Amino acid sequence: MTNQHQNPWTEEEKKLATELKAAGVSASQSAAQLPGRTRNAVIGFWQREGLSSPRPEPGLGKTKRSPEELEFRRQAAREYRRNLRQQKKAFIESAPDGAAVPRRIAYRGECPPPVVPLGLSLLELSDSQCKWPGDDAGPYTFCGHPRDAASPAYCSYHRWIGTKPTPMWRA
Numbered sequence: 001m002t003n004q005h006q007n008p009w010t011e012e013e014k015k016l017a018t019e020l021k022a023a024g025v026s027a028s029q030s031a032a033q034l035p036g037r038t039r040n041a042v043i044g045f046w047q048r049e050g051l052s053s054p055r056p057e058p059g060l061g062k063t064k065r066s067p068e069e070l071e072f073r074r075q076a077a078r079e080y081r082r083n084l085r086q087q088k089k090a091f092i093e094s095a096p097d098g099a100a101v102p103r104r105i106a107y108r109g110e111c112p113p114p115v116v117p118l119g120l121s122l123l124e125l126s127d128s129q130c131k132w133p134g135d136d137a138g139p140y141t142f143c144g145h146p147r148d149a150a151s152p153a154y155c156s157y158h159r160w161i162g163t164k165p166t167p168m169w170r171a
């Protein structure tokens, strides 16, 4: 084991380690370019030089959420997972025999707040309104909330829960 106190960092090493950190190279990859320096030694150097990003303080940046919002989010998360399972099932069932099957489905970020469908009929629905079928409001009705600019048919929420999963193919 190399004791770093017996081997002070040379100016060349410091310069290289600083440049590697600035370039976003990982500690282990940086250590590989610094003969005799371990990953931990590189991390220690970065910390001494104040190059490492400080650990976030626990609790900092967390906003307190109301029980209603938490329940709202739990429901949205449940709906999201159910939707993913259904999409995955449909995807697998529609895949030709012998085709690769997705091992996992990419997470798509935080769910927008769920919306209550307005229950518009197809005739009432304009092009700028969400066309997600609103089963809860009755058959042949649609969500009707403003369409998300990034979606050809759906509001932000239905775009989120309805987006086709991104298959992560097996190697």
Ligand SMILES: [Zn+2]
Pocket (backbone or CB within 6 Å): 115, 130, 131, 132, 143, 144, 145, 154, 155, 156, 157, 158, 159
């Ligand atoms: Zn919608």
